Amino acid sequence: MTSSTLVLDNGAYSIKAGFAGESCRSIPNCLARPRNDKRVYVADELESCRDTSALAFRRPFERGYLTSWEVEKPIWDRVFSAECLSVDPSQTSLIFTEPLQNLPSIQTACDQIIFEEYEFASYYRTTGASLVPWNSTQDDRRGAPAEVVLIVDSGFSFTHVVPVIKGEVEWKGVRRINVGGRQITNLLKETISYRHYNMMDETHLINQVKESCCYVSQDFATDLRMCHKNNQNDITVSYVLPDFNTNRPGYLVDRSKSRPDSSEQAVTLGNERFTAPELLFKPGDIGLKQAGIAETIMQSIEDMPQELQALLLANVVLVGGSCKISGFKERIETELRAVAPTEFIVRITKPDDPSTYIWEGGANLADSDEALQAKSVTRAEYLEYGTSIMERKWGRHGKAVKAFDHQYSYESIEEETDDEEEEDEDMDDAN
Numbered sequence: 001m002t003s004s005t006l007v008l009d010n011g012a013y014s015i016k017a018g019f020a021g022e023s024c025r026s027i028p029n030c031l032a033r034p035r036n037d038k039r040v041y042v043a044d045e046l047e048s049c050r051d052t053s054a055l056a057f058r059r060p061f062e063r064g065y066l067t068s069w070e071v072e073k074p075i076w077d078r079v080f081s082a083e084c085l086s087v088d089p090s091q092t093s094l095i096f097t098e099p100l101q102n103l104p105s106i107q108t109a110c111d112q113i114i115f116e117e118y119e120f121a122s123y124y125r126t127t128g129a130s131l132v133p134w135n136s137t138q139d140d141r142r143g144a145p146a147e148v149v150l151i152v153d154s155g156f157s158f159t160h161v162v163p164v165i166k167g168e169v170e171w172k173g174v175r176r177i178n179v180g181g182r183q184i185t186n187l188l189k190e191t192i193s194y195r196h197y198n199m200m201d202e203t204h205l206i207n208q209v210k211e212s213c214c215y216v217s218q219d220f221a222t223d224l225r226m227c228h229k230n231n232q233n234d235i236t237v238s239y240v241l242p243d244f245n246t247n248r249p250g251y252l253v254d255r256s257k258s259r260p261d262s263s264e265q266a267v268t269l270g271n272e273r274f275t276a277p278e279l280l281f282k283p284g285d286i287g288l289k290q291a292g293i294a295e296t297i298m299q300s301i302e303d304m305p306q307e308l309q310a311l312l313l314a315n316v317v318l319v320g321g322s323c324k325i326s327g328f329k330e331r332i333e334t335e336l337r338a339v340a341p342t343e344f345i346v347r348i349t350k351p352d353d354p355s356t357y358i359w360e361g362g363a364n365l366a367d368s369d370e371a372l373q374a375k376s377v378t379r380a381e382y383l384e385y386g387t388s389i390m391e392r393k394w395g396r397h398g399k400a401v402k403a404f405d406h407q408y409s410y411e412s413i414e415e416e417t418d419d420e421e422e423e424d425e426d427m428d429d430a431n
Contacts, residue, residue, distance in 0.1 A: 005093040005372065006085070007362035009128060012061035013156035013181060013321065015043070016359040017079055020366030024359045027079055031058045031071055032204075043078040051244045054201040064099055064157035064180075066106055069113070080118070089120040093376060095362040097128040100160055100174060108387050115382045122376040125394065129153060129162040129169055131361030132317055134368075135351075150301065150312040152293065152332070153358075154322035156181045159280060159293060161300045163312055173300045177290050179279045181322045185210055187286065188276040196267045197241075205250065209239055209269075210276070212252045216327035217274040218334065227270040236270040277325050281335070294335035313340055316348045323354035 009016040011029060018024040025044075032041045035054045049055070060072035080087040094114060098107065107125070114123050129151045147166040153159065157180045163173040189206045193199045199206055217223045226233050242250040243264075253266065279285055281292040291299065297316065301309050316336075318329060329350040337346050351357040365372055381389050 004091065005095060005366035006087055007095045007359050007366060008079075009097045009356075009359045009362065010066070011097075011155060011321075012059065012064055014355075015075070015079060016356050017085060018359065018363070019085070020363040024356045024363075025085070026355065027084070029059065029061070029072075029075060031074070032056065043075045044084055045078070052204045052242075053244050055204050057203065061157065064155075065103060066099075066110070069109065073113070073117075076118075089118040092120055093122045093366070093372065094120045094124070095131075095366060095372070096123065096125045097131065097358060097362070098125055100127050100129065100162065100169075100176070107390070111382070111387050111390055115379050119379060122378045123382075124372065124376045125390065126375075127162075127169060128319070128358035129160070129164055130167060131358050131365060132319060133164055133167055134361040134364040135357065148308060148311040148315055150297065150316045152297065152316060152318050152323070153320045154180060154280065154293075154318070154328075155320040156322075159296075159320075159322065161293075161296050163300060163304055163308075165308065170304065173303050175296045175300045177280070177283055177293065177296055178288055179283050179286075179290075180320075181210075183279055183286065184214070184276045184322065187279060188214070188272060191272050191276065192267060192269075195272070197265075205242065208250055209267075211324075212250075213237060213239055213269050213273050214277050214325055215274055216277045216280070216325055216331045218327060218331055220274070220278060223274055224271055233270075235273060236268060237273070238266045238268050240264045240266045277322075277328075280322065280328075281331065292335070293332055294339055297332075297336060298339050310344050314345045314347045316346075317357075318348065318350045319354045319357045321355040323350060 005020040007016075007018060007020055007024075013029060015027045015029045016024050017027060027044045028046050029043070030046070032046050032049065032055045033039065034049065034051050035056065036051070041049050046052075058068075058071050060066055060068040060075065062068070066072060078084055080089065096110075096114070098110065110125065111123070114120050114125075132151050133147060133149050147164075149164045151160075151162040151164060153162060159177040159179055161173075161175040161177075163170040185203065185206050188210055189199050189203065192206065192209070223235060227235050238253040240251050240253060241264075242248060281294070283290040283292065290296075297313075301312050304312060313336075316332075318332070322328070329348055333346060333348050336348070340346055351360075375393070377389050377393055385392075
């Protein structure tokens with residue numbers, strides 16, 4: 001193998017990338033343009049943008065799938081450049097993640113770009129779920145085998161439940177909920193716009209509000225009653241909006257202060273803090289005919305062989321950015337314990353950083369040179385056999401498309417709800 005291995009977890013919201021043995025970087029997977037500036041910020045350049053008000057975004061992903069190569073290509077160019085990761089593709093092996101149930105046309109286009117335009121030395125394309133068992137922390141599971149893992153991946157566009165047996169995805173058990181971080185942000189944006197200020201163009205700001213203020217309620221009815229009484233409760237908080245004239249960022253007001261300074265513009269958040277993340281557990285709140293996470297986990301497990309069901313329930317791992325919301329793990333534990341057989345142990349692991357856990361698994365795979373070599377396709381093999389070598393080595397990570405018709409889980413891509421609001425605005429309209 002080559003001297004260096006790059007692990008690239010290509011998420012719809014952010015790219016988690018870095019060389020094995022080094023630290024992981026989280027890089028925005030988007031192009032962005034401020035409304036009062038003609039400059040386009042690419043990927044990590046967004047971090048240097050001083051005025052993030054009313055940013056117009058373009059993202060390469062649509063409903064969880066990579067559909068816009070004219071957007072993704074300049075982002076990858078930036079990521080591989082000397083100003084970012086300084087990647088020499090000809091001397092680098094690439095571990096690359098793709099969405100579950102990815103479309104063959106997208107797979108083929110990706111393979112061609114990796115080998116024909118970037119000319120990487122070797123390449124392994126896989127699902128993020130397949131990399132999770134490679135994390136060494138799985139050995140801490142009180143003797144439960146690491147090769148039997150049930151992964152709950154709650155990302156930007158979807159939440160997936162994925163059983164992985166001996167490093168391979170068991171496709172018949174894959175389930176998808178059409179709720180992720182984007183839907184939570186959109187609902188929060190609409191609610192704040194209706195009750196406070198118009199924030200419909202402030203996706204970047206609302207994401208920050210979500211990350212600072214939102215939590216998953218452990219008792220929804222009780223929290224709702226508490227918010228209805230008055231603002232003097234343990235739930236209601238004030239978030240001071242950023243001041244772009246002075247470059248002051250937004251922040252959550254310390255509870256020791258009774259109210260923000262009079263010169264500061266703030267929004268008061270009560271039940272907004274927990275009603276938006278509740279979508280993960282009650283998708284029906286936005287009209288989706290789908291079960292919540294706990295029920296979906298049980299539906300996935302019930303489709304697996306009986307001898308594996310207890311092991312899967314004792315080895316649930318939470319990954320993805322939406323898992324970072326406070327109270328997420330505890331709510332799943334409570335609901336899962338209520339619906340699981342009493343003789344089964346329910347054990348859930350939430351990594352220190354769920355958003356980079358897939359990348360960490362890929363970095364651990366890279367440490368096993370023999371295993372990675374067996375999985376990878378070299379550029380020489382690609383030039384000789386074309387994309388057929390990928391299908392022979394990896395199969396098509398689309399076998400679970402049959403699960404779209406499963407009575408328990410989700411509808412087909414074509415049947416997704418029409419009223420799911422796009423959170424990104426085309427930069428062509430930003431002028």
